[in-house]
Amino acid sequence: MESMIFGGSSENRLGRGIGRFVPLLLFLLSLPISASAALPKRVVLLLDGVSYRDVKTLQDGVTITNNGRLEYHRAFTDGYFPVSRNISTFPSTSDVAWTEMLGDRPLPGYQRTYYSDAANAEIFQNGVSTTMEFEKQMHWQVESGFRRAMGYIHPQKSFREEMDELVGNFLGATNVCDNFYAMIRSTDDAQHMSGDILELLFAVDDRLQALRKEYRAREGRDLEILILSDHGNNHAGAGKRVEVGSFLEQAGYRITEFLHDPKDVVVPTAGIESWVEIHNMPVETPKLLSLLCHLEGGDIVTARVPGAENQFIVMNTNEERALIEWNPVDDSFRYTMERGDPLDYRLAIEGLATKNRLSPAGFASADDWMAETMRYRYPMALERIARAHTRNTLNPATILVSLRNGYVHSGWLVKTASGLATVGGTHGALDAVNSVGMLLCNFAPTRDTSTGRVAAQFGGFKGLRNYRAQETGAEWFSKKAQAMTTIKRTPVDDAGYCPLPDDGLFLRIWTPNFSQLSRTTPVEVTIEKSPRYAEQSRQASLKPRDALHLELDAPLAFDSRYERVYKLPSPLTLSPQNNYKISGWIKNGDAERLFTFNFRTDRDGKPVAY
Ligand SMILES: [Zn+2]
Numbered sequence: 267m268e269s270m271i272f273g274g275s276s277e278n279r280l281g282r283g284i285g286r287f288v289p290l291l292l293f294l295l296s297l298p299i300s301a302s303a304a305l306p307k308r309v310v311l312l313l314d315g316v317s318y319r320d321v322k323t324l325q326d327g328v329t330i331t332n333n334g335r336l337e338y339h340r341a342f343t344d345g346y347f348p349v350s351r352n353i354s355t356f357p358s359t360s361d362v363a364w365t366e367m368l369g370d371r372p373l374p375g376y377q378r379t380y381y382s383d384a385a386n387a388e389i390f391q392n393g394v395s396t397t398m399e400f401e402k403q404m405h406w407q408v409e410s411g412f413r414r415a416m417g418y419i420h421p422q423k424s425f426r427e428e429m430d431e432l433v434g435n436f437l438g439a440t441n442v443c444d445n446f447y448a449m450i451r452s453t454d455d456a457q458h459m460s461g462d463i464l465e466l467l468f469a470v471d472d473r474l475q476a477l478r479k480e481y482r483a484r485e486g487r488d489l490e491i492l493i494l495s496d497h498g499n500n501h502a503g504a505g506k507r508v509e510v511g512s513f514l515e516q517a518g519y520r521i522t523e524f525l526h527d528p529k530d531v532v533v534p535t536a537g538i539e540s541w542v543e544i545h546n547m548p549v550e551t552p553k554l555l556s557l558l559c560h561l562e563g564g565d566i567v568t569a570r571v572p573g574a575e576n577q578f579i580v581m582n583t584n585e586e587r588a589l590i591e592w593n594p595v596d597d598s599f600r601y602t603m604e605r606g607d608p609l610d611y612r613l614a615i616e617g618l619a620t621k622n623r624l625s626p627a628g629f630a631s632a633d634d635w636m637a638e639t640m641r642y643r644y645p646m647a648l649e650r651i652a653r654a655h656t657r658n659t660l661n662p663a664t665i666l667v668s669l670r671n672g673y674v675h676s677g678w679l680v681k682t683a684s685g686l687a688t689v690g691g692t693h694g695a696l697d698a699v700n701s702v703g704m705l706l707c708n709f710a711p712t713r714d715t716s717t718g719r720v721a722a723q724f725g726g727f728k729g730l731r732n733y734r735a736q737e738t739g740a741e742w743f744s745k746k747a748q749a750m751t752t753i754k755r756t757p758v759d760d761a762g763y764c765p766l767p768d769d770g771l772f773l774r775i776w777t778p779n780f781s782q783l784s785r786t787t788p789v790e791v792t793i794e795k796s797p798r799y800a801e802q803s804r805q806a807s808l809k810p811r812d813a814l815h816l817e818l819d820a821p822l823a824f825d826s827r828y829e830r831v832y833k834l835p836s837p838l839t840l841s842p843q844n845n846y847k848i849s850g851w852i853k854n855g856d857a858e859r860l861f862t863f864n865f866r867t868d869r870d871g872k873p874v875a876y
Pocket residue numbers: 314315359360361454496497
């Protein structure tokens with residue numbers, strides 16, 4: 267049977283492979299499900315944007331009106347332990363929060379449109395159809411961009427379809443090991459569009475109860491269920507759009523895509539959210555910070571202290587101001603009130619002092635701060651602000667503004683278009699309603715935690731789909747990205763197995779076919795200008811039609827059947843501040859395309875990794 271899939275050596279395997287799969291699939295589908303084809307032990311359901319308080323409400327019980335009669339209902343009670351809090355990142359947004367929960371390499375930016383320091387340029391991506399690492403790691407999620415967009419328009423319908431498909435896929439998942447990971451995003455879409463989240467959660471409970479029954483009948487044991495969410499929702503209605511652009515322009519700043527002058531600011535904007543990120547030259551940070559305290563709709567403003575790696579300023583709209591200091595060696599924090607108490611943390615400091623949890627210098631550990639402030643208006647704010655400006659993305663903002671509930675940040679067009687529908691609420695801000703996601707489990711008691719800690723309660727979320735062993739692709743890779751990957755899932759993630767010789771740029775390529783090829787079979791690489799920008803390149807060294815060809819034949823020595831890492835020849839000088847496309851092939855008989863992706867160059871013409 268194996269020859270049906272891999273047989274034939276010189277044809278284009280990817281193209282022809284589909285046709286060959288069909289008879290195999292039909293054959294497999296006709297097989298009776300045998301005892302040896304067991305279903306996974308556990309389903310891990312990533313339920314986007316569900317607040318702790320909503321699940322708590324359902325576990326405690328709610329009274330609802332049904333045809334004029336009052337009825338009392340509860341959900342998630344049969345076999346589930348009490349729900350726990352899962353405090354999000356700041357900003358409390360999906361991509362950064364899920365990435366942190368799964369221990370993946372940090373993303374280039376908080377949003378899919380972001381500012382790249384190395385390129386000194388705003389990079390635009392399409393948020394609805396670009397797939398992130400945490401999404402590829404799911405055994406099941408909605409993949410089509412069209413259907414994702416539909417989730418915003420018909421969230422209730424999308425939700426029922428997503429649950430149906432999820433259950434169907436789980437019951438067919440006999441090739442997955444112990445854990446089946448699935449992501450449902452229409453729970454978040456529904457809340458953005460004013461859907462009834464409690465109704466959706468009742469439906470989740472019903473669906474999972476039915477699945478548990480069927481599972482027990484088939485497998486003779488209970489299905490383990492773990493449900494996680496990444497942030498909350500402020501349920502604050504449509505909200506008023508903050509005029510951050512015109513506010514900054516009136517103060518003499520220019521909203522641009524590049525930072526050439528201290529008066530330039532970049533404000534990447536995607537979707538409708540309750541926070542704003544600002545990228546500026548550090549010299550301008552103190553002035554901007556004081557200014558942004560007076561932005562209508564602002565609540566909390568944070569910044570990294572220019573020139574100080576681990577110090578951060580937090581201010582509120584009354585210009586109260588405190589200094590946050592982080593000691594990364596023992597992961598401890600100090601909160602020094604310079605003027606007033608912007609986070610309202612005076613009681614937290616007293617609480618820590620009473621419990622003898624403060625060092626003589628006034629530092630307490632991240633875990634102690636977490637325990638003390640878990641139920642505060644701004645939970646775990648010191649750690650979340652510090653991580654927001656350092657580790658949650660590869661291009662942290664210089665200034666972040668957390669908005670008051672009832673205000674939103676969005677592009678003018680997006681806000682106008684969304685005015686045609688009912689908008690329910692959003693998230694992203696630092697406060698509890700935006701930030702408190704949840705974890706709910708039926709096989710082990712859980713405890714209140716955060717997106718950076720939750721993996722530790724579940725053995726590091728083992729058995730995520732290893733998409734690199736099943737698909738082809740490539741990405742830029744660097745020592746920094748490797749070091750910032752907190753859960754090492756593959757040999758390449760771990761400097762112990764795959765040491766990178768220097769701080770330069772590497773190309774990481776994966777395909778299942780590497781396992782059948784000698785290590786020295788070269789990968790052919792072509793680098794050319796992205797057509798869209800070709801007209802800018804008249805004076806550049808690489809003419810629009812020209813392409814640079816490389817033959818990579820010396821991968822770094824480490825042990826992986828499906829991955830290779832190559833150092834790029836240096837100097838690899840392209841034209842500065844430009845957009846390029848890189849493609850790779852294996853020349854083995856007929857060429858097989860492995861990957862294509864776009865990248866930018868910096869002012870020296872070097873490729874920018876993020
Ligand atoms: Zn989310």
